[in-house]
Amino acid sequence: MTRITSMRRALLTGAAALATIALAAGCGDGDDMGGMNHGGSSQTSPSASTAAAFNDADVQFAQMMIVHHQQAVEMATLADTRAKDAELKQLATQIKAAQEPEITTMTGWLTAWGQSTAAPDGGHNMPGMNEMPGEMSEEDMKKLEAASGTEFDRMFVQMMVAHHNGAIQMARDEQQKGSNTDAKALAAAIEKTQTAEVEKLQSILDRL
Amino acid sequence: MQTINRRALLRAGLAAAAAGSLAACGSDDKTTAAAFVPPDGDEVREAEARRKSGTVREVRLTATPGPVDLGGLTVQTWTYDGTAPGREVRVKAGEVVRATLVNRLPQETSVHWHGLALRNNADGVPGVTQQPITAGTEYVYEFTAPHPGTYWFHPHHGPQLDRGLYAPLVVEDPAEPLRYDDEWVVVLDDWLDGVDGRDPDTVLAQVRKGMNMSGDMGGHAMGMSSYLLGGDAGDVTYPHFLLNGRLATAPATYQGKPGTRVRIRLINAAGDTAFRVALGEHRMTVTHTDGFPVEPVDTDALLIGMGERYDVVVTLAGGVFPLVAAAEGKDAAAFAVVRTGSGATPTAAVRPKELNGRIVAYRNLTPAEPVRLSAKEADRTIRLELTGGMERYDWAFNGQPYDPKRIEPVRTGERVRVDYVNTTTMWHPIHLHGHTFAVGKTGVRKDTAIVLPGQTLSTEFDADNPGLWMAHCHNVYHAEAGMMTLFGYRR
Numbered sequence: 001m002t003r004i005t006s007m008r009r010a011l012l013t014g015a016a017a018l019a020t021i022a023l024a025a026g027c028g029d030g031d032d033m034g035g036m037n038h039g040g041s042s043q044t045s046p047s048a049s050t051a052a053a054f055n056d057a058d059v060q061f062a063q064m065m066i067v068h069h070q071q072a073v074e075m076a077t078l079a080d081t082r083a084k085d086a087e088l089k090q091l092a093t094q095i096k097a098a099q100e101p102e103i104t105t106m107t108g109w110l111t112a113w114g115q116s117t118a119a120p121d122g123g124h125n126m127p128g129m130n131e132m133p134g135e136m137s138e139e140d141m142k143k144l145e146a147a148s149g150t151e152f153d154r155m156f157v158q159m160m161v162a163h164h165n166g167a168i169q170m171a172r173d174e175q176q177k178g179s180n181t182d183a184k185a186l187a188a189a190i191e192k193t194q195t196a197e198v199e200k201l202q203s204i205l206d207r208l
Numbered sequence: 209m210q211t212i213n214r215r216a217l218l219r220a221g222l223a224a225a226a227a228g229s230l231a232a233c234g235s236d237d238k239t240t241a242a243a244f245v246p247p248d249g250d251e252v253r254e255a256e257a258r259r260k261s262g263t264v265r266e267v268r269l270t271a272t273p274g275p276v277d278l279g280g281l282t283v284q285t286w287t288y289d290g291t292a293p294g295r296e297v298r299v300k301a302g303e304v305v306r307a308t309l310v311n312r313l314p315q316e317t318s319v320h321w322h323g324l325a326l327r328n329n330a331d332g333v334p335g336v337t338q339q340p341i342t343a344g345t346e347y348v349y350e351f352t353a354p355h356p357g358t359y360w361f362h363p364h365h366g367p368q369l370d371r372g373l374y375a376p377l378v379v380e381d382p383a384e385p386l387r388y389d390d391e392w393v394v395v396l397d398d399w400l401d402g403v404d405g406r407d408p409d410t411v412l413a414q415v416r417k418g419m420n421m422s423g424d425m426g427g428h429a430m431g432m433s434s435y436l437l438g439g440d441a442g443d444v445t446y447p448h449f450l451l452n453g454r455l456a457t458a459p460a461t462y463q464g465k466p467g468t469r470v471r472i473r474l475i476n477a478a479g480d481t482a483f484r485v486a487l488g489e490h491r492m493t494v495t496h497t498d499g500f501p502v503e504p505v506d507t508d509a510l511l512i513g514m515g516e517r518y519d520v521v522v523t524l525a526g527g528v529f530p531l532v533a534a535a536e537g538k539d540a541a542a543f544a545v546v547r548t549g550s551g552a553t554p555t556a557a558v559r560p561k562e563l564n565g566r567i568v569a570y571r572n573l574t575p576a577e578p579v580r581l582s583a584k585e586a587d588r589t590i591r592l593e594l595t596g597g598m599e600r601y602d603w604a605f606n607g608q609p610y611d612p613k614r615i616e617p618v619r620t621g622e623r624v625r626v627d628y629v630n631t632t633t634m635w636h637p638i639h640l641h642g643h644t645f646a647v648g649k650t651g652v653r654k655d656t657a658i659v660l661p662g663q664t665l666s667t668e669f670d671a672d673n674p675g676l677w678m679a680h681c682h683n684v685y686h687a688e689a690g691m692m693t694l695f696g697y698r699r
Contacts, residue, residue, distance in 0.1 A: 133633045134661075134662075136433075140435055151564050154564065165660065165663065166661070206569075
């Protein structure tokens with residue numbers, strides 16, 4: 001996906017040119033080109049001077065991913081005592097071991113950048129305005145907590161797949177919009193690790 | 209979001225370049241249309257002539273306003289001939305359906321025969337394959353039903369399908385290979401029409417305003433979330449969920465005998481609701497999805513998006529069992545009772561444990577050998593990004609709301625790969641008209657498939673049914689907001 005992302009970025013350079021051509025040709029009556037008005041204007045350009053720099057996307061990524069990771073750790077902790085399947089239990093331990101240090105890392109960045117470590121709105125989704133894809137509702141977390149045996153295992157896998165997929169979305173976003181090298185590298189690592197974990201989770205689900 | 213918008217521009221630019229001046233401006237739709245096989249063109253006629261057409265079956269449907277009893281609650285709604293669901297249409301593969309639609313509605317309408325690879329000018333898309341059927345007039349659809357399976361029909365006009373305008377269409381196989389003793393058609397729906405002064409047109413107007421930050425949800429639903437659907441479960445709150453037109457408090461009953469093998473044909477006719485379906489104390493053997501056979505596989509439950517169908521075979525135990533269709537992420541359910549012996553009738557609150565059991569996924573479904581697409585490299589790859597969100601209610605493909613002048617070209621004989629790339633934070637059941645595509649690595653055949661947020665659904669189809677065909681989200685409110693597009697066969 002990194003390759004696709006960079007390819008997409010290269011393509012984007014051409015997009016503006018084509019858009020100009022399209023406009024010059026007198027096409028698109030405004031309605032058609034609805035995307036255009038929002039196209040260039042809202043771009044956050046990273047400040048020019050910046051090697052150790054960060055932009056809004058980096059800050060948001062770190063703030064949100066901390067909350068997102070915290071929930072994954074919470075779920076994995078439930079698996080410690082509830083999971084029935086040995087492989088699943090082991091994978092949950094692995095997820096926790098991977099994400100806890102990342103929380104520390106991201107918290108460190110935010111402190112160094114002089115930014116709040118708290119996510120906007122506490123990072124919690126307002127339903128219908130899903131800023132944090134894949135975050136489980138409180139209700140679903142309660143259901144998971146109440147489950148046991150194979151029912152727990154299935155629910156855990158289904159939830160963790162959705163949770164990981166959300167993290168992957170956020171990580172892809174950061175790789176496109178972020179500017180901080182470390183943050184983008186972590187995003188790439190998260191995408192890679194969690195994509196592999198999703199496959200493993202699904203193979204576990206298929207035999208449960 | 210600007211990435212997506214720019215990408216959309218890029219695509220528009222490329223399309224314009226590819227089509228030369230033809231499609232670029234779209235101001236001259238005759239010119240644009242001239243590039244594609246028209247819905248009543250010779251190629252469409254020839255394709256229909258190649259279908260083995262048999263006996264003509266006459267069907268008469270009257271779309272009409274009127275009262276419907278949902279089981280102790282009578283609502284004013286629009287139906288086909290006074291019932292919701294409408295009367296089942298049942299034909300044999302190869303037979304010709306000649307259906308007359310009488311429009312007694314106060315609006316224009318049309319009928320789409322969901323899932324059938326039929327002749328293009330019977331597909332029922334107003335402004336594309338036909339003129340809308342104006343109020344007080346009639347229209348005749350005539351088409352061969354080529355493939356056996358479980359289908360359904362509904363209007364393709366505004367959010368009309370979220371009223372009572374829907375019915376099953378079963379195409380029987382004259383050489384049915386599946387063995388079963390009985391059949392039960394189960395149609396699921398979410399219902400708001402005529403309750404508390406709501407109707408789908410006003411709901412659509414409300415949701416289209418988008419959601420502002422002051423907490424005015426404009427009729428949007430709050431707190432509907434599903435981990436199976438990867439986040440938001442739906443946009444609209446419904447007071448009722450129906451199984452075969454019945455409230456959960458007045459359920460339909462299937463009366464059978466222990467040991468009976470029943471083929472249950474499940475159809476999700478809802479506007480904005482996925483259902484998680486299970487039969488208490490039974491496993492179900494999935495035999496078909498979207499009309500096409502799969503290698504039989506057992507499951508405890510199914511997740512069915514809007515427009516999807518599953519056929520399952522169940523060998524009934526003795527007793528009384530609930531068939532529950534839980535509205536996914538919406539904390540309510542439709543249900544029916546299966547009775548093969550004595551016992552107390554379960555209540556509407558019953559939630560069999562099978563709902564949290566194994567749920568078969570697309571990757572667990574393999575097409576039956578006769579319907580597997582041949583191994584072939586794609587001749588063409590089309591990438592459609594699913595875009596938009598609740599805030600502005602700007603659901604679309606590639607950031608561009610539906611425009612009938614924007615047509616993705618394909619050519620007869622091609623293997624066409626379409627990647628549906630969901631960039632939104634919500635799930636979308638994507639439906640392609642006139643073709644049953646193959647999904648993912650297994651190649652299971654579907655005409656409607658769920659694309660989860662952030663995920664890509666890779667599909668392939670053989671371009672063997674010329675005409676202009678729509679692809680769209682089967683959330684009727686998303687479709688109406690603009691998440692629809694067209695494929696066209698080049699002349």
